[in-house]
Amino acid sequence: MPELPEIEAFRRQFDTSAIGRRVDSVDVADEPVLAGRSARELRQATAGDAFCKVLRHGKLLFARTNGGTWVVFRFGMTGRIAMLEPDGDPPDHTRIMFGFNDGGRMAFDDQRKFGSVELAADVEIYLERNDIGPDALGVCEHRFRRIIGCTRGQVKPALMDQSKLSGIGNVYSDEILYQAGIRPDAKGQALDDGQLERLHGQMRMVLETAINRIATGKDLPDDWLTPHRGKDGKCPDCGEPLERKRISGRTAWFCPRSQHHGQAG
DNA sequence: TATAATGTTCTCGT
DNA sequence: AACGAGAACATTAT
CATH class of the missing domain: 3.20.190.10 (MutM-like, N-terminal)
Known part of the structure; x- marks a missing residue:
């Protein structure tokens, strides 16, 4: 993985x-x-x-x-x-x-x-x-806002685009969006500065926490999306069944209730 | 048996 | 031209 x-x-x-x-x-x-x-x-x-x-x-x-x-x-x-x-x-x-x-x-x-x-x-x-963008953990908030906020397409594929940001894939992009309360199909351009700031902060939190968990041999937190990501999974926060949606050729999992920012489809 | 899986790259359409 | 969406790639598990 x-x-x-x-x-x-x-x-x-x-x-x-x-x-x-x-x-x-x-x-x-x-x-x-x-x-x-x-x-x-x-x-x-x-x-x-x-x-x-x-x-x-x-x-x-x-x-x-x-x-x-x-x-x-x-x-x-x-x-x-x-x-x-x-x-x-x-x-x-x-x-x-x-x-x-x-x-x-x-x-x-x-x-x-x-x-x-x-x-x-x-x-x-x-x-x-090879058109590899900046490391996801090396990007400051200002630059992150420009990278994601200027994207015409959906935010999830933007996070996974290795020429925009390097390091995030399908699973962690779902987790980051869950932690930030943003729908994966929200348009990058539709996010305001506050939402982009939160997304940047949660991206750092998710990646750094995951690094520490792996280093100490511990599982990811049970109140994260990832351990519940899959068929019959429920949102660890509100209990709502997780929704799946095909986005850019990949499967996105998210909670339609907890992730209400950004309307698209 | 059909489907989906954590990634990258190519093609096609806008 | 630049960007974004989807298919293809190899292999295995459900």
């Missing part, structure tokens, strides 16, 4: 477990995962070098090797990183396996194959070339 908070968990895992370790081997089980690069290129860029730095931007993870190359992890719908002991079993859908000089291994596992592992010489250039 990788959106910004989950990728942040991967970053911390990478930071504590992979940084400083030298890559000795790289096995690519599924060549398309490299998005046009060859296994030889990935091996050339990483083998013999240690990972020395890792950072997250939105849903992307950038890991730098001593050699200066950045390895870019895109997790798609089901991607994840798994650290293995020397005798540990690889996950079922391992696409790439990095072997460290100490015998440990790191797997890039991705059941649905929407993820990829790419190479980049420079993070900023990569972001620009």
Whole structure:
């Protein structure tokens, strides 16, 4: 379930477990995962070098090797990183396996194959070339108001548009809108400054709380939408059955009573 | 068996 | 031209 908070968990895992370790081997089980690069290129860029730095931007993870190359992890719908002991079993859908000089291994596992592992010489250039917007947690309220408030379309797809804001996906966009009391089909332009300010604040609250919950191994709060999101789900605040609506090709879940701001359809 | 699932990208229409 | 909506992509679980 990788959106910004989950990728942040991967970053911390990478930071504590992979940084400083030298890559000795790289096995690519599924060549398309490299998005046009060859296994030889990935091996050339990483083998013999240690990972020395890792950072997250939105849903992307950038890991730098001593050699200066950045390895870019895109997790798609089901991607994840798994650290293995020397005798540990690889996950079922391992696409790439990095072997460290100490015998440990790191797997890039991705059941649905929407993820990829790419190479980049420079993070900023990569972001620009791929039209990736600012990290959702790095956007100030003023800029956020401009980004969302100037959108002609619906607010939910705007929150999920990675060129506008980087890091929010289908599940967390529903949660953020629920916390802000705004309908997912409200038009961005229809929101006033007060609503945009609240949306920005709740976006930060949701993402930061989720990061902390994941880091401490706790579930998301039971009074959030997410634990109830799905068939027969009820609003944890008012008990109203949650409504589902197809928006921009995805399923939005919301409470029609608690989320009354913005009228559209 | 049909449907839906946490993402990105391409195509088409406005 | 710029923007927004929907389909397609691969695979599995319900």
